[in-house]
Amino acid sequence: MNVLVCVKRVPETGARITLTSDAQAIDTTLLGFTISPHEECAVEEALRIVEQHGGSTTVLTLGPAAAIEQLQNAMAMGIGEAVLLETDGSDWNAESTAAAIADAVRTRACDLLLFGNEAADTGDYQVGVRVAHALGLPCTTGIKGISIAGGTLTARREAGGGWEIFELPLPAVVSVKEGINLPRYASIQGRLRAKKATIERIAPEPLASALETVRLAVPPEQETHVEILRSGAEAARVLRDLGLV
Amino acid sequence: MVLCLVDDDPVSLEALTFARRFGEVDALVFGDVDVGGYVSRARRIVHERLDEYAPLAWAQAIVELEPELVVAPGTDRGHEVLAHVAARLGAALAANVVEAAIEGDVLNLTRQRWGGSLLEEARLRGSPKLLSVAPHVVEAEPAGLETTVEDFTPALGDEHFRVRVARREEPEAGTVRLDTARVVVGGGRGVGSKEGFDVLEELANLLGGAVGGSRVVTNLGWRPHSDQVGQTGARIAPDLYIACGVSGAIQHIVGCKGAKRILVINKDRNAPIVARADWAVIGDLHEIVPAIVAELRSNGS
Numbered sequence: 001m002n003v004l005v006c007v008k009r010v011p012e013t014g015a016r017i018t019l020t021s022d023a024q025a026i027d028t029t030l031l032g033f034t035i036s037p038h039e040e041c042a043v044e045e046a047l048r049i050v051e052q053h054g055g056s057t058t059v060l061t062l063g064p065a066a067a068i069e070q071l072q073n074a075m076a077m078g079i080g081e082a083v084l085l086e087t088d089g090s091d092w093n094a095e096s097t098a099a100a101i102a103d104a105v106r107t108r109a110c111d112l113l114l115f116g117n118e119a120a121d122t123g124d125y126q127v128g129v130r131v132a133h134a135l136g137l138p139c140t141t142g143i144k145g146i147s148i149a150g151g152t153l154t155a156r157r158e159a160g161g162g163w164e165i166f167e168l169p170l171p172a173v174v175s176v177k178e179g180i181n182l183p184r185y186a187s188i189q190g191r192l193r194a195k196k197a198t199i200e201r202i203a204p205e206p207l208a209s210a211l212e213t214v215r216l217a218v219p220p221e222q223e224t225h226v227e228i229l230r231s232g233a234e235a236a237r238v239l240r241d242l243g244l245v
Numbered sequence: 246m247v248l249c250l251v252d253d254d255p256v257s258l259e260a261l262t263f264a265r266r267f268g269e270v271d272a273l274v275f276g277d278v279d280v281g282g283y284v285s286r287a288r289r290i291v292h293e294r295l296d297e298y299a300p301l302a303w304a305q306a307i308v309e310l311e312p313e314l315v316v317a318p319g320t321d322r323g324h325e326v327l328a329h330v331a332a333r334l335g336a337a338l339a340a341n342v343v344e345a346a347i348e349g350d351v352l353n354l355t356r357q358r359w360g361g362s363l364l365e366e367a368r369l370r371g372s373p374k375l376l377s378v379a380p381h382v383v384e385a386e387p388a389g390l391e392t393t394v395e396d397f398t399p400a401l402g403d404e405h406f407r408v409r410v411a412r413r414e415e416p417e418a419g420t421v422r423l424d425t426a427r428v429v430v431g432g433g434r435g436v437g438s439k440e441g442f443d444v445l446e447e448l449a450n451l452l453g454g455a456v457g458g459s460r461v462v463t464n465l466g467w468r469p470h471s472d473q474v475g476q477t478g479a480r481i482a483p484d485l486y487i488a489c490g491v492s493g494a495i496q497h498i499v500g501c502k503g504a505k506r507i508l509v510i511n512k513d514r515n516a517p518i519v520a521r522a523d524w525a526v527i528g529d530l531h532e533i534v535p536a537i538v539a540e541l542r543s544n545g546s
C-alpha cells in the first residue's frame with residue numbers, strides 16, 4: 001500500500017482573527033502555522049494503514065517554502081517522504097490546487113490518496129473530489145472510519161445519527177474527518193529524522209478561477225444581553241418557563 | 246433554471262428557502278421528502294437502481310438538467326455532490342454561502358471561511374454557478390406555493406454507481422440526534438472527567454435532548470467525536486443549548502450559534518461564552534448541574 005496524504009499550511013488563529021489592512025488576508029505577523037485537525041487525522045490514518053498493510057507513506061503540500069514546516073511535522077510523526085508544490089505564498093483556488101496535486105501524483109504509484117474533508121482556512125470542501133476526477137479514481141468524503149481488505153476499501157460516514165458505509169475499489173481518494181482516530185505525537189527521534197530528510201520540490205502553475213475573492217470580513221460580534229442567575233434552582237425555573245419540562 | 250438539491254436532511258429545506266431569492270426554483274428531490282409549499286415545481290428522482298445514495302448518480306441528475314445555478318444544502322452530501330458536478334463541468338463551487346445576489350452574469354456572494362469565524366465576499370462567474378448554503382443561517386419557511394411534483398429519471402450507467410452506500414447502520418433506538426435535537430446539553434473541559442458527563446446525560450434525558458461537547462472532551466476521550474460541536478464537529482441549532490464548563494472558543498461558537506437560546510454554566514464570568522448567553526449561572530458546574538436536575542425532579546416532572 002502506497003498512501004499519499006495532502007495537508008495545507010494555515011495560520012493558527014486565536015480567539016480573534018485580525019485581517020490585513022486591505023482585508024485580503026489574515027494578518028499572520030503574530031501567528032504560528034498548523035494544518036487542519038482533519039488533516040492531522042489523515043496523516044495518522046496513513047501511518048496506521050501502512051503499519052497494518054505495509055508500504056510507503058508520502059505527505060504533500062502546495063504552498064510557500066515555509067510549508068516545509070508542516071511537511072516536517074508529518075515526517076516527525078512517521079511519514080516517509082515529502083513533496084512540496086512550491087508557490088509564492090499567494091492563495092491558490094481549489095481548481096488550481098487540485099490540478100497541481102493531480103499532476104504531481106499522476107506519475108507516482110499511489111493506492112490511496114487521503115485528504116482532509118475541508119481545509120481549515122478556505123473550507124472549500126472540494127479539492128479531494130477534483131483530484132479524484134482528474135485521475136479517474138473513485139472517491140468518498142467526510143469519512144470517519146477506514147478498513148482495507150483484498151483491494152477494497154470500506155469507508156464509514158456518519159449520517160443521521162447512524163452510519164452509511166461505502167465500498168471502494170483501490171486505488172481511491174478519501175477525504176477524512178476529525179474523529180477517525182486520535183493522532184499520535186511526534187517523537188524526538190522523529191523530529192531529528194524529519195529535519196534531515198530530503199523534500200522533493202515541484203513548481204506548479206496556477207489556473208484562473210470563476211470564483212474571485214473581493215475581500216474578507218470578520219463577522220460582527222453577536223453579543224447578547226445575559227441575565228445572571230444565582231442558582232441551579234433558578235436555572236431550572238428558566239427551563240420550566242421555556243416549556244421544556 | 247435554478248435547481249436546488251433536496252434530500253432527507255432538514256438543512257435541505259433551509260437551502261430551498263435560500264434559493265427562492267433567485268426567483269423560480271426547481272427542487273430536485275432525492276428520497277421521500279415533502280417540499281409542498283416551498284416551490285412551484287419539484288422533480289422527484291425515480292430510478293430503479295437509485296435506492297441508495299450514490300454521489301455520481303446524483304451529480305449526473307443535476308448535470309443532465311443543464312441548470313444555470315445549483316443550490317445545495319451545506320451538508321456532507323450537498324458538498325460532495327456539488328464537488329462532483331464542479332469537477333465534471335470544470336465549474337467553480339462556493340461552499341457555505343450566507344448571502345447571494347445575481348448582478349448580470351455575476352453572482353455576488355458572501356460565504357463562510359474558517360468554519361464561520363471569517364466571512365469572504367466573492368464574485369462567482371461562469372455557468373453553471375454552484376453554491377452550498379451554510380447550515381442554520383436561514384430558517385426553513387414554506388412560501389405558500391402550489392407545488393406540482395413530477396417524476397424525473399436521469400440516464401444512469403454503471404459508471405454512476407461506482408461509489409454508493411453499500412449498507413447502513415441505523416442509530417440505536419431512542420438516541421436523540423445532536424444536529425436536530427431541540428435541546429443540547431454541552432460539556433467542556435470543566436466537566437473534568439468521563440464520569441462527570443453522567444449528570445449532563447441525566448439533564449439531557451429529562452429535557453429530551455442530546456449531549457454534546459467541545460473538542461477538548463472528544464480529544465481526551467471523555468466523549469465520542471460524534472458528540473463534538475464546532476468547526477470540525479456538528480453544527481447544531483437547538484431551541485436551547487446548555488453549555489457547561491465550555492469556554493466558548495470561536496471554533497466552538499461557530500458550531501452552536503444556530504441555537505435560539507443559550508444557558509451557560511461556568512465558574513468564570515469572563516469566559517467568552519457568557520457574552521453569547523441569554524442566561525448564565527456563575528459557579529461550579531458540579532454543584533449547579535445536579536441542583537438543576539434535583540429541582541426538575543422534585544417538582545414531579
Ligand SMILES: Cc1cc2nc3c(=O)[nH]c(=O)nc-3n(C[C@H](O)[C@H](O)[C@H](O)COP(=O)(O)OP(=O)(O)OC[C@H]3O[C@@H](n4cnc5c(N)ncnc54)[C@H](O)[C@@H]3O)c2cc1C
Nearest residue numbers: 433434435459460475476477478490491492496497512530
Ligand atoms: C482548526 C480548529 C478547529 C477546532 N474545532 C473545534 C470544534 O469543532 N469544537 C470545539 O469545541 N473546539 C474546536 N477547536 C478547539 C477550540 O479552539 C478550543 O480549544 C476548545 O473549544 C476549548 O474547549 P473547552 O471550552 O472545553 O475548554 P477550555 O477552553 O479549557 O474551557 C474550559 C471552561 O470550563 C470552565 N470551568 C472549569 N471548571 C469548571 C467548573 N468546575 N465549573 C464550571 N466551569 C468550569 C472554565 O472557566 C473554562 O471557561 C478547534 C480548534 C482549531 C484550531
Ligand SMILES: Nc1ncnc2c1ncn2[C@@H]1O[C@H](COP(=O)(O)O)[C@@H](O)[C@H]1O
Nearest residue numbers: 006007062115116118119124125126127
Ligand atoms: N494547498 C494545499 N496543499 C495540499 N493539500 C491541500 C491544499 N489545499 C487543500 N488541500 C487538501 O484538500 C482538502 C480539502 O480542501 P478544500 O477543498 O480547500 O476545503 C484539505 O483538507 C487538504 O487535504
